[in-house]
Every structure is written in C-alpha cells, then in structure tokens.
Amino acid sequence: MSPDNNRLYSGGRDGTVRAWDHLLGDAGAGAGAVLVMAGHAAAVCALAVDAGGKRLYSAGADNVVRVWLLADGSCLRSSNLFALTHADATSYFGAPQRAYSHSFAPQHKVYGVALSRDGRRCFAGCTDKDVKVWDTAAGTLKLALKGHEGPVGAMAAFHTSSTRLLTGAGDATIRAWDLERGRCDCVMEGHSGPVLAVVISSDDRRVYSASSDQSVRVWEVTFIEGAVGAFKAQCLRTMGNCHQGRIVRCLAISRFVPRRMCWKMS
Secondary structure, three states: OOOOOOEEEEEOOOOEEEEEEHHHOOOOOOOOEEEEEEOOOOOEEEEEEOOOOOEEEEEEOOOEEEEEEOOOOOEEEEEEOOOOOOOOOOOOOOOOOOOOOOOOOOOOOEEEEEEOOOOOEEEEEEOOOOEEEEEOOOOEEEEEEOOOOOOEEEEEEOOOOOOEEEEEEOOOOEEEEEOOOOEEEEEEOOOOOOEEEEEEOOOOOEEEEEEOOOOEEEEEEEOOOOOOOOOEEEEEEEEOOOEOOEOEEEEEEOOOOOOOEEEEEO
C-alpha cells in the first residue's frame, strides 16, 4: 500500500508489478490498474514501498531485485543476485566481512524484501538462509546476515528504528537483527514449523507471526536504540489452529488501530 493509502501494489506469477487505484472501486474488469511494471522473468515474490511513496522494490523468483519509479513505472535499477560483485574489505557496518555466504548458488531464490525506515537499506530474504543487505543509493550488495538454518521468507522493519530488522525462516525461528553491528540480537522461538509471515505494530511494541504450524503468535518486544544485546521478546499469546487446519500465510496490521490484525489463509 502507498503511504497515503490511495494505491495498492501487487506482484504476480506473470512477472509484473501492478499499481491499483482502489478509490475507483469495481467499475469493471481491471478497473483501477493505473500502472503495469514489467521486467521480472519469473513470479514476483515480495514488494516493499519506500516511506515517501516514490520508489517500489520488488523481489522475483528470477533472483532479481528491481527498483521502480512510481511516478512513471520505469525501472531505475535491476540487481541480479548472481552477477553482483563485492570488495572483501568493504562492510556496511565497519568491520571487514564477505558480502555473501559460501552456499550462494544459482538454485537459490529470493522470497522476501523489506526496507529500513530511513530508506538507506534494502533487505532480501533468500533460500540460501541469508539476509542480503543493499545500499539503496549505490545499488550494491554490502553484507549477508547469517544465522538462520532455513530459507528466509518473512521480513519486517521497525517503524521507529532504522537499526533493527526482524526475519522469519524455515527453521521455525524469528531473529532480531542489530543492523549497526551486523549481528543477531535475539532469537524468538516457539513455532514448530516454518515462519511464513511477520508484522510489527505501528508502535513497535507488538510482533505478530504466522507459521505452517497453523498458529499465529503475539509477541511483546522491547529494545534500546544503539544498545548491544538490548532486544527482548516474550510470547504473550498463541492462537492455535486459527482456521481449522488451514495455514496462515499473510498478516497485516491496521494503520489506524495499531494492534488490530488480519490475515490471509490457504
């Protein structure tokens, strides 16, 4: 959704990203589709819009992350994960680190994308178990956050912090990352299956997660900006078997009621 709530963006199996003017209602088939952005060679798996509503980031099963200008739908930048290079001595966080894992190979896919609050960083979750970190201004891959033991498909950035990120993965855990230091600050355990979705309330005090174990969990989180090891989390509630055995794959938080949540099941 655009920051002004006037446009909805969708990514499809046809490799396109579409912008919809939901204010036009149901005037007919395809009504409201005001922009079609084509370029991915495979299904679009994830989308993220910057805070200013000017750029949209899309991750595709073709292992490409694209940056789109929403004013006209043109592609500003296209980054193929397997064509990127890096300097071993360069790190986004100050210390020399390699930019990606030894397991990085063409069969891996990108399944999640998110943006930091300040728009300086773009994150991509991949089946190689790492979280890739981009410098959005330069379009260069800077680092891989390592720690998950399964594919990373769920991602959420905090609303009041540009130094924290949450990721959910196939190892049934949620990890809280300290982006200033490039390290995991907390591992949230409790799900018994892959974590498929993670969302954060607008006040950054609640986290909601959905898993293939058919449950939705509510977490209370606290952290101190800039402090090492200051991220704390506890599970407040587990809503098991939410949909009579059907898996919850998507979660959304109301912008107007910070702790009201809805979900999509399959």
